[in-house]
Amino acid sequence: MKRHCSCGVSSMAVHGESGGRDAGANLFLPRKAVILRVEQPTTMERHFTLRLADETPLDFEPGQILEVGLMGYGEIPLGLASSPTRRNTFDIVVRSVGRVSQAINRLQPGDSLLIRGPLGKGFDLAMFRGHSVLVVAGGIGLCPTRSLIQYILDRREEFQRFTLFYGARDPQQQLFLKDLAEWRGSKTVEYFETVDKGDPGWRGNVGVITILFPKVKIDPGTKVVVCGPPIMFKFVIRELAKLGIPHEDIFVDLERRMKCGVGKCGHCQINDKYVCTDGPVFSFAEIKTLEEAL
């Protein structure tokens, strides 16, 4: 008697020996990646810089996702947090929330983990080139958008004005501290930041991310990227409407429970779309009729 699995539940009786017919790729087979660097910007998040174990570059677009995991623990979907222009390595940021993320966050440089991907549709760069770009990132929404931010900074001449809004809950929750320090003094990106709640050492803006809109003029024709906690989207899109940004020029990067990452398991569905294969990046025009999207 052969079983499809080893969980002890007897499945459909299939018999006989076979084998040698494992033709075609198994969508669920991961690749090994080695951890080169680990930083811990906050108490909850760890920032990993990785390289594929076979040392080939990971071929991806900004905004695409990976399923990252450890055998015996599971996989979690994560947006790539670095740009493909930095070819030899790629970054992810893992927040400790459950069994898998906690296990990953115990790893050290030299350890390896398993990835599947890149998966899904990232930012359509052809839509952005030659235009001004505004990125609105809230909380860990800065991680997937960093893939686009770095891309724009690396190929700055391909874009016009580049503005970045970043909101964190409090100063202790800020991520990519080195990047932030660089952006604050940078002439290549107009960087604005705020925290929901300040602390005695904080001299910057205090308030939700929408308080940053009056601080800068956004040109018509600007392409806008929004990524953050679910509650943030509605308020940001309202601000963008006031500025007259057309829906086709607004791109949202959505988070859902992407279990398989290949458009099968059903967990990440919003109406009839799968976030893992149709997204995670959608134009607002594409999803505004989907009641479950925002």
Place this chain on the structure above:
Amino acid sequence: MSDYFINEKDFGDFLKRLVRARNVLGPKAKRGHFVFGRIENPEDLRLDYDVTILPPKKAFFPTCQDLVRFDGDQVSGCIDPVDQVLFGVHFYDVKAIDMTDLLFAERGEDRNYTANRQAATIVASSIQSVSPRAFWGSVGKEVEPKGHDAFLTKVARGYVYQSRTPKGSALLELGKFRKAEATELEAARKADEAVKKKCPETLKYGAAEVAKKVRAAFPDEKLWERLSERCFSCGSCNLVCPTCYCFDVQDHWNVDQRSGARTRYWDACLTSEFSKVSLGAGNSENFRESRGERFRHRILRKASYLNEKLGGPACVGCGRCAAACTADIADPVKTIREVMEAAS
């Protein structure tokens, strides 16, 4: 391919040889119900079944299935299909299998399913008894059953065996089949026509009209709350559905604490945790938090979302969900009728 006839007496011998030669899965009785299971003794095969508890998709998409196995640092796939003959599949389940075939193959083929599917031979059979909740006579009439290798119809004094593929014809050598006569084929056609009129339940509306109105009813929160008021969020309607294919993936270790597997299990979008995301620090976001939202998602998925892809609704009218629902609120005929009436 061609049409054959086998008489009642020779059919028994054919089955004997078939179960000896091949792995046969077919309908058999189990505690007052029917299930698809391994047929080792031809007497166990119950072609007079009305409906099985679980649909035959479990032959290709088992309730739990290892996707990847590991041993220390070694990780390997475990796609390992076996020949099997699904014997006696009703046309509504044939339609459902054809749908899951498409859904597992599109946008990145899932070989964990398709390899099992390709290794199987499906012999469909005519419906001899009708289950009390069936409505296959009226739903998705625009979708033809296809993907099966042969179709068996009970007629006077024997069976008509219509082979559609080489896999279907390969079984002919196991029995005393002869070419069917025109009168036998006509009798088979009439029998299949006649049974379609015997469904106890009828969906009165066409698929396009239903798809449009059910989709348009999305914002009517009160309607969905009312329809799902008695829902236990148990997911039984999903688990017995032949076109549901959502799954969860869990890792587990073997007792050696060295090896183990990444396994998928059938999952159900009616359960409360299905769309829940952990945000850390004890916070979470549930994208379909209320029963109404989950109930609506199921109905839209069956009646609207997949229609374009499948050429019709993702419901074949087997009535399993209606029968499995403890609160008896899952019946698509009743639900769609209520939505259509609320919309008009």
